[in-house]
Amino acid sequence: MFTVALLGASGLLGRAISNELTARTGWRVVRTAHRRVAEGSVALDMRDAAAIDAFIDHAAPDAIVIAAAERRPDVCEHDPAFARALNVDAVNTVAAAARRCGTWVLSISTDYVFDGTQPPYRCDDPPAPLNAYGRSKLDGERALLETTGLGCVLRLPLLFGPIVDWQESAVTSLVPAIAASAAHGAKPAIMDAWATRYPTFTPDVAVVVRQMLERHASGDAICGIAQWSGAEPMTKFDIATRLAQALRLDARLAPQHTPADATPRPRDCHLDSSRLEALGIGRRMPFDEAIRQVLDAFPWHL
Structure with missing residues (x-):
């Protein structure tokens, strides 16, 4: 029995990965969560090093996927110590425990490790994060790769997918403002039209993760740094326009062509996915089809 420990199974990405892996015949998936502990999951605070060690020793997984993180740039900027506890220290603890057990580890990272001035970015391009979130994730990458030789970082851009509330993704978080703008009078x-993003569907990422795990299970683990990204470039204004179309709302949207966020963000961090593509790994659902699935599954009456 091939056993996978999925840390952070209750979040936006974790749920998609959990659904994909549990459908895989012959695999045992041990899921952890901190706040939303569903039936069949193990409660685990990723800031508790002793609890992580005990969990990994007990589960004895063949592979570990770290989907738990603090991924909100503004939160990281205002509380960098909290961000580092999840994005750096916890990764280091998991990597050390995995090394003792000879377990392969996949840790999720971000396109925000780059400054967004020279896209597209390959896996070996030098990082230059602009904010505390990017710096914490870059330090987490280094913590993993310096602690174990049997680990892989998977960098991802802006994620969207099935949600439990609008704010789970920076894509669906636009819906309330879009709906409000359609009201009479x-x-x-105002939507950002300065930064280019590459919305990436979490069920697609889950397929990538499953395919990477299958390679490890067959004795051909991918190590080092890998990247995956959606292929459709969009600003928030573009995303909002397509959301309004999907929702059939006569929204009034205005583009903002200069940076408006208090926390600095990169302009274009397009990730090159060629390493995984060359291995036959990957799936990309068109944005309009994917967002329709998300909206159809979530009651959007506001």
């Missing part, structure tokens, strides 16, 4: 919703 409402002011236009």
Whole structure:
């Protein structure tokens, strides 16, 4: 029995990975969560090193996927110590425990390790994060790769997928403002048209993770750094326009062509996915089809 420990199974990405892996015949998936501990999951605080050690020793997994993280840039900027506890220290603890057990580890990282000035970015391009979130994730990458030789970092861009509330993704978090702008007499919703993002569907990422795990299970583990990204470039204004179309809302949207976020963000961190593509790994569902699935599965009456 091939056993996978999925850390952070209750989040946006973790749920998609859990659904994909549990459908795989012959695999045992041990899921952990901190706040939303569903039936069949193990409660685990990723800031508790002793608890992590005990969990890994007990589960004895063949592979570990770290989907738990603090991924909100503004939160990281205002509380960098909290961000580092999840994004750096916890990764280091998991990597050390995995090394003792000879377990392969996959840790999720971000396109924000780059400054966004020279896209597309290959796996070996020098990182230069602009904010505390990017710096914490880069330090987490280094913690993993310096602690174990049997580990892989998977960098991902902006994620969207099946949600439990609008705010789970920076894509669906736009919906309330879009809906409000469609009301009679409402002011236009101002949407960023400066930064280019590459929305990436979490069920697609889950397929990538499953395929990477299958390679490890067959004795051909991928180590080092890998990247995966959606292929459709969009600004938030573009995303909001397509959301309004999907929701059939006559929204009033106004583009903002200069940076407006208090926390600095890169302009274009397009990730080159060629390493995984060359291995036959990957799946990309068109954005409009994917977002329709998300909206159809979530009651959007506001």
